[in-house]
Amino acid sequence: MSRTWVTPGGVHPPENKHQSVTLPIGQLPIPEKLVIPLSQHIGAPATPCVEMGQQVLKGQVIAQAVGMVSIPMHAPSSGTISAIEHRPIAHASGMLAPCIEITTDGADTWIEHQGISDYEHIAPRKLLEIVGNAGISGMGGAGFPSAVKLNPGRQRPIDTLIVNATECEPYITADDSAIRERAGEIVEGIKILSAILDHPTNIMIGIEDNKPEAIAALAPHVEDSGISVVVFPTKYPSGGEKQLIYILTGKELPAGKLPADEGMVCINIGTTYAIKRAVIDGEPLISRVTTVTGDAVGTPRNYDTLIGTPVRHLLEHNQFDEQAGGRVVMGGPMMGFTLPSADVPIVKTTNCILAPSYAEIPDDDPAQPCIRCGMCAEACPVSLLPQQLFWYAQAEEHDRLEAHNLFDCIECGACSYVCPSNIPLVQYYRAAKGDIRQAREEKVKSDHARARFEFHKERIEQAEREKEAKRAARREANQQAKTDHVAATANGSTVSSTAPSAPATPSGAVPSSSAADIIAAAQARAAAKQASPEDQRAKLERTIASAEQRLKVAEEKLAEAINDDSGKQDKLSAAVENTRQKLEQSKSKLAELAE
Amino acid sequence: MIELIAQNPILAALVALVGLSILFGALLGFAAEKFKVVGDPIVEQIDELLPQTQCGQCGFPGCRPYAESIAAGDVINKCPPGGQSTINAIANLLDVPAPELDAEHGVESEVKTVAYIREDECIGCTKCIQACPVDAILGAAKLMHTVITDECTGCDLCVEPCPVDCIDMLPVAETIADWKWSIPTKPGQMIVTDRRGEVSPAVQSEDAA
Numbered sequence: 028m029s030r031t032w033v034t035p036g037g038v039h040p041p042e043n044k045h046q047s048v049t050l051p052i053g054q055l056p057i058p059e060k061l062v063i064p065l066s067q068h069i070g071a072p073a074t075p076c077v078e079m080g081q082q083v084l085k086g087q088v089i090a091q092a093v094g095m096v097s098i099p100m101h102a103p104s105s106g107t108i109s110a111i112e113h114r115p116i117a118h119a120s121g122m123l124a125p126c127i128e129i130t131t132d133g134a135d136t137w138i139e140h141q142g143i144s145d146y147e148h149i150a151p152r153k154l155l156e157i158v159g160n161a162g163i164s165g166m167g168g169a170g171f172p173s174a175v176k177l178n179p180g181r182q183r184p185i186d187t188l189i190v191n192a193t194e195c196e197p198y199i200t201a202d203d204s205a206i207r208e209r210a211g212e213i214v215e216g217i218k219i220l221s222a223i224l225d226h227p228t229n230i231m232i233g234i235e236d237n238k239p240e241a242i243a244a245l246a247p248h249v250e251d252s253g254i255s256v257v258v259f260p261t262k263y264p265s266g267g268e269k270q271l272i273y274i275l276t277g278k279e280l281p282a283g284k285l286p287a288d289e290g291m292v293c294i295n296i297g298t299t300y301a302i303k304r305a306v307i308d309g310e311p312l313i314s315r316v317t318t319v320t321g322d323a324v325g326t327p328r329n330y331d332t333l334i335g336t337p338v339r340h341l342l343e344h345n346q347f348d349e350q351a352g353g354r355v356v357m358g359g360p361m362m363g364f365t366l367p368s369a370d371v372p373i374v375k376t377t378n379c380i381l382a383p384s385y386a387e388i389p390d391d392d393p394a395q396p397c398i399r400c401g402m403c404a405e406a407c408p409v410s411l412l413p414q415q416l417f418w419y420a421q422a423e424e425h426d427r428l429e430a431h432n433l434f435d436c437i438e439c440g441a442c443s444y445v446c447p448s449n450i451p452l453v454q455y456y457r458a459a460k461g462d463i464r465q466a467r468e469e470k471v472k473s474d475h476a477r478a479r480f481e482f483h484k485e486r487i488e489q490a491e492r493e494k495e496a497k498r499a500a501r502r503e504a505n506q507q508a509k510t511d512h513v514a515a516t517a518n519g520s521t522v523s524s525t526a527p528s529a530p531a532t533p534s535g536a537v538p539s540s541s542a543a544d545i546i547a548a549a550q551a552r553a554a555a556k557q558a559s560p561e562d563q564r565a566k567l568e569r570t571i572a573s574a575e576q577r578l579k580v581a582e583e584k585l586a587e588a589i590n591d592d593s594g595k596q597d598k599l600s601a602a603v604e605n606t607r608q609k610l611e612q613s614k615s616k617l618a619e620l621a622e
Numbered sequence: 623m624i625e626l627i628a629q630n631p632i633l634a635a636l637v638a639l640v641g642l643s644i645l646f647g648a649l650l651g652f653a654a655e656k657f658k659v660v661g662d663p664i665v666e667q668i669d670e671l672l673p674q675t676q677c678g679q680c681g682f683p684g685c686r687p688y689a690e691s692i693a694a695g696d697v698i699n700k701c702p703p704g705g706q707s708t709i710n711a712i713a714n715l716l717d718v719p720a721p722e723l724d725a726e727h728g729v730e731s732e733v734k735t736v737a738y739i740r741e742d743e744c745i746g747c748t749k750c751i752q753a754c755p756v757d758a759i760l761g762a763a764k765l766m767h768t769v770i771t772d773e774c775t776g777c778d779l780c781v782e783p784c785p786v787d788c789i790d791m792l793p794v795a796e797t798i799a800d801w802k803w804s805i806p807t808k809p810g811q812m813i814v815t816d817r818r819g820e821v822s823p824a825v826q827s828e829d830a831a
Contacts, residue, residue, distance in 0.1 A: 066798075120801040394806070420805070454806045461802025468800075473674035476775045479756040480676045480684060486757075 029231075029257055032277040034270050036408040037262040038441045040197050040361065042237060047200045047320040047327040052208055054331055055344050057104050061129045061335035063089065064116045067374040068164035069171045070096030075127055081108045084138035086311050089127050098162045098172045103313040103333035106131035117338075117357050117374055121367030129335070142309035151223045154306060158223070161305035162375075163312045167191055167266070167295030168362075170376040173302065176292065177223050183290040188227045189275055190217055192234040192241070192296040193266030196359030199379040201316040202296050204329040206234075206241035209300055214248040216303030221253075224292060230254045232296070233271050235261040263361065264408055264439040268293045282435050297378070317377055319345050322384035323352025332373050338380055339369040347382055353390075356381040360388060361440040395448040403442035403452060409435050413442040413452050420455040425463050433459060504545065567617045574610040581606050664716075665693045671711045673704040676755035677777030679728045684755065697721065702728035703776070735791040736774040737781070741766050743788035750780035750789060 066072035073090035083089060083102040090100040110128035115121065143149060143157070159174030194202040206213060221230060232249070234242055236258050245256050259265065259274050269280045272293060280286060286293050297315060304310045313334055320327035325346025332341065338355060356363040357371075359379055373380075403413035411432055419427040436456050443452045581603045588596050627634040669689035680700035682688040692698055698712045699721045706723060713720035723730055739750070739759070746764040758774045761767030769780075781789045 116798075118798055118801075119803070120798060122796075122798045122801060124798050451806045454803055457803035458805040465800070465802060469673075472775075473672075476674040476676065476756050476773075477669070477685070479758075479773065480674065483755060483757050484684075 029255060029275075030277075031257060031259040031274050033260075034262070034265065034273055034408050035410050036406045036441060037264065038406050038444050039261070040263055040444060042261070043198045043320075044200050044203065044237065047198070047318050047329060048204055048207075048240075050326065050328040052204050052316055052329045052331050055333075055336070055341065057131050057133060057135060057333065058336050058340040059131060060109070060337070061103050061106070061131060061333060062114055062337065062372040063100050063103070063127045063129070063335040064114070064372065064374060065090050065100065065125045065127065067100075067170060067334075067376065068098050069169055070094070070098070070175075072125065073097060073100050075111050075125075077108050077111075077127065079108055079111060082106075083108060083129060084136050086138040086140055086313060088311075089129075092159070092162075096172055096175050098164050098174075099160065099311075100127070101162055101311040101313050102129055103335050104129065104131045105134050105136040115368055115371050117366060117371045117377065119364040126372070140309035142307045144307060146219050146222055146306050149222075151225065154219065154223045157306050158302055161301070161311040163298060163301045163305060164375055165295055166297035166301065166315060166375060166378070168376060170374075173294070173298055176287075176294070177220070183288065185224045185227050185287065185290055185292050187229040187231070187276065187291040188217070188220060188224060189271060189286075189291060189293040190220075190230070190232040190296050190299060191266060191268070191271055191293055192232050192238075193271055194238070195235060195261070195263045195266040196361050196379075197263070198320050198381050199318050199359050200320075201318045201329055201378045203238045203241050204318075205297060205300060205316045206238070207244050210241075210244040210248050212303045213296060213300050214245070214252065214254065215307065216299035216301075217254055218252070219302055219306050220292075220294065220299060227292075231275050232256045233265075233275050234258055235265060237261040264437070264441065267408070267437050267439065269437070270408055282432065312375060315373075315375060315377070317341070317373055318379040319382075320379065321352060321356075321382040322387045323348050323382040332377075334375055335372045337370050337372055338366060341373070341380055342369060342382060348384075351384040352382045352387075353385060354383075356383070361444065362438065391451065392449045394450045397448055397450060400447060402445045402447065406441040406445045408439060408441060409437060411436060416459075417450065417452055417455055420459040423459070423462065425459070425466060428459050428463065433463070436460075564617065567613055571610060571613045571617065574606060574613060578603065578606045578610060662690075662693055665689050667715055668692050668712060671704075671708055671715065672701060673708060673775075675703045675775040675777040677703055677775070677779060678755075679703070681727070692716075697724070699724045700727045702730050705730035733793040735776045735778070735793050736771050737769045737776070737778065738771075738790045738792045739767055739769055740788040740790065741768060743786055745786055747785055749783040749785065753779045753783045755779060 065075065071093040074093050075090045077083060077089045082105075084105045085102055087102045088099050089102050089108070092099045106129045108127060109130040110126075112126065112128075113123035114126040114128070116124045116126065118124070146154060155174050155177060158177065159172070163173040164170040165173060165176070192202055192206060194200070217230065217232070221227060230253060232245065232254060234245075234256060236242075242256060242258055249256055257275055264270060265274055268286065272278060272280055272286060272289075272291060276291070278289060278291075280289060301312045301315075305312065314331055315334065316329050317332040318327075318329050319341050324342065325348075328345075330341065338357070342355070354365045355369055357366050357377055357380060358364065360381060360383070363379065363381060397414055397417060399414060401414065403417075404411075407413055409432075415431055416428060416433055416436070419431065420433075433456060436453075438453050438457060440453050443450065446452060581599065585596070585599045585603050588599050665686070666689075669686050672685040672689055674685050676684045678684065679702050680688045682691060688696070688700065692712065698716070698718070699709050701708055702723060706720075709723060710720045737750075737759075744761075744766045746761060746766060748761065748763050748767070750767060751759045751761055755777065756773055756775055758770045759767050759780060760770060776791065776794075778791050781791060
């Protein structure tokens with residue numbers, strides 16, 4: 028067994044995991060309506076590519092990825108598109124976001140799909156494309172598009188692949204039960220990942236020692252495969268990416284760095300299963316294992332849930348007792364958030380729906396003053412100073428917060444858990460982070476506005492300068508013309524004789540000072556116009572031809588008008604006369620030119 | 623040489639001191655020319671802190687002129703778009719006490735707004751375009767104008783010149799992307815004596831009795 032390291036801090040909350048693993052992963056009836064949010068991941072939201080009323084099959088693409096960091100969405104079951112609109116989604120704000128609603132037909136008809144069995148012989152790039160097209164994003168928490176995470180083309184080759192099966196948060200058993208029942212497929216998925224990453228030397232599955240069944244289930248599949256299952260003592264939070272990397276490798280990831288910068292990739296075990304399904308079976312990510320637990324539900328257990336299933340559907344099929352539990356939490360008790368309503372859909376990152384009873388997780392006691400006991404600092408897994416951060420967050424001292432590395436906080440909630448004064452510390456940090464981010468954005472905007480304002484001022488001044496220059500030029504020209512005139516009358520010579528022989532002024536430039544220049548320039552322009560007699564003749568001929576045509580039409584109209592006796596006669600006859608005159612003019616000009 | 627110095631110690635000291643002062647004077651003069659700071663850096667720093675709406679509510683034609691005025695000793699509480707946070711930041715920079723916002727120049731608005739032109743009513747007079755300090759309005763004479771929302775600073779300088787009153791200042795709606803957690807209500811309000819000044823009249827009268 029390989030060596031493990033111990034992270035600082037951490038807490039041991041009651042695990043409460045046994046309730047939901049007594050039964051195998053269940054299947055729910057297909058809900059009548061599925062609501063698929065267009066943004067279930069980090070990055071740009073997908074764009075719908077279906078229309079209202081359109082029939083879709085299970086697995087059909089209903090929204091396409093936009094740009095590099097994005098994923099497509101697929102229909103989780105067959106049916107009809109019944110709405111494309113803003114709906115409440117699983118977000119702490121309780122705000123609405125664009126969603127696609129599918130009214131299912133119950134047939135659950137798959138779209139034609141095909142997997143690849145010999146992935147070993149497929150280029151990694153092709154495999155990545157499959158993963159990207161299957162709409163797979165990290166299923167552990169943040170939901171980062173997997174194809175982007177696994178994309179090569181970085182400076183360092185990947186030598187360590189870490190599969191995160193920690194699942195350290197209380198109550199949640201989605202990964203645990205998935206490993207118990209699907210260990211073979213999960214290991215298959217890890218092997219595909221290994222192929223994509225050009226076979227890293229070190230492949231580890233990190234798992235806490237509170238899941239002996241899962242460890243036992245993995246054992247036969249990883250034999251002689253080069254994959255090691257690393258078991259380490261249970262502690263919250265061990266499942267954070269940086270924490271797990273430290274536990275398994277002893278390497279501390281610097282702030283602001285990605286695991287890939289250190290030649291590592293860390294991926295959730297649920298995601299490896301989705302990758303296996305995508306590559307071997309050709310199925311996109313349309314369902315996931317979600318734990319439904321808490322004392323307010325009848326039978327806590329795991330369900331293979333279609334993405335887009337309303338939380339209400341899950342609860343109703345699990346004898347949810349609304350009287351016993353006041354709230355429904357998405358995620359675990361430490362990092363989850365209370366849902367604004369039970370109508371929000373399950374998304375790709377939803378690992379747990381927790382419906383605790385009042386007795387189980389009572390409402391928070393009111394917060395009391397900080398007594399500087401320092402328990403939070405002992406519990407912090409990132410070795411921050413939570414009590415200092417708390418004071419600075421209250422005082423909104425952003426510089427100090429950043430100096431105390433607020434942005435390294437993983438919001439695990441260990442500090443709030445141990446706080447004897449019940450201070451909701453994490454909420455302070457979240458608020459402070461939000462404020463700082465907003466201030467940064469505003470700074471960027473105000474810098475931009477300053478640049479635009481300065482450009483605007485410069486432009487106005489430029490225009491003013493040009494106007495002034497023109498005015499000055501005109502004044503000078505007038506002056507010059509006057510003096511020239513005086514001189515000319517005095518000398519008895521003509522103005523034109525003083526004009527220089529090469530007068531062409533470049534267009535757009537400020538006219539040169541002398542009035543004589545201007546006159547000469549006009550003459551030159553006139554001369555240039557007369558330059559080619561052939562052109563002129565052709566032009567005149569065209570004019571004559573069109574005039575004749577017009578004359579003919581006008582005469583016809585006149586004749587018609589006379590026949591109809593419609594009072595337009597006068598006007599029309601005037602028009603005919605006009606056209607005839609123009610024709611005559613053109614003809615005489617042509618004759619002149621011919622001479 | 624040494625004898626000469628030994629014989630005229632006072633003179634020698636004087637010569638040495640004069641020589642040194644000429645040397646250092648020249649050095650300082652050279653440094654002042656060589657490392658001359660172009661512009662006033664404090665103006666830049668104040669300008670950095672101002673919100674750059676260029677709204678002119680402070681009475682200056684833009685943020686920079688106000689920054690220059692502050693650097694020259696003007697009061698720092700004339701900027702309503704920046705509000706108290708900007709006042710605090712400038713006070714911090716200049717190491718002076720932070721005053722309250724001067725209500726004479728306007729009040730701090732809670733919500734950010736942007737200009738919106740009711741396009742049906744726009745007659746294409748270009749007056750708002752000329753008024754906009756950041757060129758955020760698009761249009762031409764006798765053609766409809768519109769606001770580039772992303773560039774608008776919400777200074778509302780375009781509202782007043784509009785002859786048909788077709789410009790509204792609309793609040794910017796919060797989206798999921800820019801939603802943020804709010805600071806929880808303060809802890810430490812369990813003990814009545816901690817809340818001196820805001821205790822209920824009943825409690826106060828009990829205290830008095």
